[in-house]
Amino acid sequence: MRYERADLMIGTVQEALQEIVEGRHGDPFSILGPHQYGDLTVIRALLPAAISVDVVEVGTNRVLTRLETIHAGGLFAGAISSPTRYLFRINWPDAMQETEDPYALGLLLGDLDLHLIAQGTHYDLGRTLGALPMEIDGVQGVRFALWAPNARRVSVIGDFNSWDGRRHPMRLRPQAGVWELFIPRLTHGERYKFELIDAHGNLLPQKADPVARASEAAPSTASIVASAKPFRWSDEDWMRTHRADRALDGALSIYEVHLGSWLRITEEKNRPLDWVELSQRLVPYARDLGFTHIELLPIMEHPFGGSWGYQPLGLFAPTGRHGTPEDFAYFVDRCHAEGIGVILDWVPAHFPTDVWGLARFDGTALYEHEDLREGFHKDWNTLIYNLGRNEVKGFLIASALEWLEHYHVDGLRVDAVASMLYRDYSRNEGEWIPNEYGGRENFEAVEFLKHLNSIIHHRCPHAFTVAEESTAWPGVTKRLDEGGLGFDFKWNMGWMHDTLHYMQDDPVYRKYHHSAMTFGMIYAYSERFILPLSHDEVVHGKGSLFGKMPGDHWQKLANLRSYYGFMWGHPGKKLLFMGGEIAQEGEWSHDGSVHWDLLDRPDHVGMQRLIRDLNSLYTREPALQFSDLDATGFEWVVADDVENSVYGMLRSAKDRSSHVLIISNLTPLPRKDYRVGVPAGGRWEVMLNTDAAVYGGADLGQIEARAERQQTHGKEFSIPLTLPPLATVFLGWTG
Structure with missing residues (x-):
């Protein structure tokens, strides 16, 4: 049946068609896809560079019509006499493609999802926003969804559309500011980003997906469609029997690890181990030394390796530096099989300014504060999350739950808590905005941390939370109903600084600082403490723990052995950064490896054996566990x-x-x-x-x-x- 060209233009105006072709139209579903006009079903498609487009009936494979070119920019249109399911047969210059029409589908996200996202109480964002392989109306594909309420237009771009933002513009669900689109016949492994035009019509830098569950390894920056296939866990007994109170009551000895520099393969361009190799080497090593947990410096995707992960942008994606998300799940599964818990460092305090990340995501300060007095950390050159915004709080809590629920992680150590609690943190007078009462406390951050701990303890009884809080903020580990922040543990930074300072003294002068070793017991039970000898003490010119000790080589080792003994004997849970167990002599370098060659020397093997025996004594002796917290x-x-x-x-x-x-x-x-x-x-x-x-x-x-x-x-x-x-x-x- 032949239709007049005017029939194909029903309900449209030339300006709207021009905006579609130029990728500026904010409501593509009003133009593209099928539209009913009386007895006609008019179908429009934007396919720049296509030679021809046929509309083919699903089931019969019958050509219903060939679409005509109605704009030289690649806009095709045609009409059929009655509504029916169809697909496009597209003749490209170098290939033939058959695919369903993304603009033939109805609404994708439910009203409840949108309501919860707007409220900041949708805690399964990793399975709602982002890129999710799924089947809709019998068609396999990927559903994309993105929160960008102030954008004029949002498109999905990737290898599948030559990174052309005109090809796949999304539909806005205005009640939540969420854009959505289902692209048929895509599958996991596809690279993608989002292209946004701001409210003023400016094209923004291409943005990675804030809720991507997989990402390219740096320096590449694209998001990757993660598989929707559930991982086959074998840790049911672990998850059933391990509860957070076991960490409170029993031995907790943590091996802190930066995965990129634990062991590198020098013969293969100095590459770090992948998740499978870490499962085979790191896990049995930590088990053999008797550690109860492995704590990983942030593994969330981060652009700059020199940040050690503490400036992450992909809060839902394990870094691609070590393999796939499935490989990370395998690593956690193997830890549990060997009786080792997994703790992740997690950073809700700030994020880097990379233009392809969260910064001014839709052309506005969406995730961060507009005012730099609230929204910028000079120390780290990073932006601060706006915890007064419901959607941002929901985004962060959903990230925490992603690791605890979907990856079976046993604990989160929340980084830089002090920077969240104080509005004047590392700021001079006049560089910060007081709270409503004129004080320095950040009430939004306090409520966020309380809510975070409440949700985690309710939904994840196996998991515990740890605060890296460097001040004397009261009640960090007190229960919420007692007015506390609700963390399970806090790093005892004061104990670490005092005792390390003492141990660095020549023994002749130690009598003048005797109280440095006893002072910690004055406040030891004011919080539930972990005693940390962490990565922070062996970097930035501070030298190694071995290097801090006075005396000749033998005395350095003896001092360090005695210090470890004092630490394991002292109340409080234990944490030791990698390399400390073999008395690494040089400072930690994130681009190198632990100095494993020291194990050719008996005295360094002896240090390693001491750590093994201290852990063994700690885990079997109730007297060394009970008074950790009592x-x-x-x-x-x-x-x-x-x-x-x-x-x-x-x-x-x-x-x-x-x-x-x-x-x-x-x-x-x-x-x-x-x-x-x-x-x-x-x-x-x-x-x-x-x-x-x-x-x-x-x-x-x-x-x-x-x-x-x-x-x-x-x-x-x-x-x-x-x-x-x-x-x-x-x-x-x-x-």
């Missing part, structure tokens, strides 16, 4: 021996069935017949001595001691000890 299980036995630089801690199990005495002699002089008060008579056996020969020590000290009824340190019983130099000794009561 003051009734701890007391100083020796806290004031300034002249000898000796410290004595007593740790007891909840039922007092076991006691462990930890004695540290932090001078190079052995102490003979050093009498220490103990709570019970009988035999006290040495459980671990950091000066043992197997660790590289001089093997001074004794195997056991018997308590005598001689009052010392306020105790009825006491034991005489030989304290090795620069050493920490653990003694257990055996009755």
